[in-house]
Amino acid sequence: MVNQSNGETPSVLMVDGMALLFRAFFATSWGGAVKKNREGVPVNAVHGFLRILGDAVRRIKPTHLVCCWDLAGGSFRAEHFPEYKGNRPEAPDDLIPQFELIKTVTESFGILNVSAEGYEADDCIGTLARRFAQQSEVFILTGDHDLLQLVDERISVMIMKKGAGNYAVYTPAFLLEERNLTAAQIIDLKGLMGDTSDNYPGVRGIGEKTALKLIQEFASIDGILSNMENLPAAVRKKIEADLDMLHLSRSLATINCEAPLNVELSHCTWIVDRDRVTAICEKVEFKDALRWIG
Structure with a gap:
């Protein structure tokens, strides 16, 4: 199934993968109990990720979907400033196995995963957002306010707020209205x-x-x-x-909008294979698959 936009301008939903995954993990583990599947693999962050993303998909109805990820090993910024992100705590043990699992899940949902060695997810998002905005509307789903620097007439940044489905959607006008900033x-x-x-x-x-x-x-x-x-x-x-x-x-x-990515808009066309979605949802015991595939 390909999501269509009624012949109008294509719409791309770009996902800040780590931002969603961390948010989903802490939102579903605050009581100390972490949901695991029958094999004992933690899946709470995966479930939360899919619910957050599913809500955004229903709202935006994108024709194209892409999820950008940080890679282990850091970015070029640490070469210029070794202390960069040096204060970050280690990821919780129950989150670590979900890093690769969520990429398998998103791929099974027909979503392109993108990353670049030596660059952060922000740089991948910035590079593709600027590229895709020439021919489509772009929506960026994140919790990271740094990405507001990408806002323009064709790029909106959706900052997740408390509560399911609650976003602040930043356009140039709203950014100026709320913060008096460009x-x-x-x-x-x-x-x-x-x-x-x-x-x-x-x-x-x-x-x-x-x-x-x-x-x-x-x-x-x-x-x-x-x-x-x-x-x-x-x-x-x-x-x-x-x-x-x-x-x-x-x-x-400054987000680097020249990351070396060989990704075009056509590569991100969102196509859902019902059988693949059903199979991965059974594996991670996610019961809301029908909300995605109809």
Whole structure:
């Protein structure tokens, strides 16, 4: 079964795989009990992943689907800043076997899995989103606000919120309305304030409130640096003391939209084989398969 868009512009749903999988795992293991199949393999994250994605599929009705993944071994960013993501805890033991299992499941659902050695899922998403937006509408499903830098007239970013089926769908207009920022300014904001989750500091002593005020006043990091004489002395001193880290943090925050991916829109056409879906759902004991395949 190929999902059709009634002859209109194709629609691509791009999935931030790890973001969904981690969210699904913690949402279904908070009580300490992790669901396992009859073979003793944990499947709670797989089930949660499919429910989250299934809801988005019913909402978007995409003609094309692709799921992007991080690979073990890190990315080029760690070569420039060895501490990058160095504060991340190890994945829970019950989640680890689900990393490869979910890829088998998504493939069985007719979804293309994509990754690139030395690049993050964000880079794969950015590369394909920009490529596909030339001929289709693109929707990115994630919990990662870094991906807001990709928002444009043909690319919407769906940020998962608490509650099933609850998303904030960011278009350029909504991003400007909610945060008074453009997509490009998301990068410069992160360059200034850093990112504790990714473990890079930005300018020490400048937090989100100050960073936001500076970006809104001077439009960009370049605008700030061109108006150093107009900054409060304390802020100017902090930026001058951390200028190299400011530039490095902005680079680390920037999604690379030139990842080496030999993937075209036609490769992501969503085709569902009912027998394959039924078989994999039986293996992972997922009982909601009919909500996917009708």
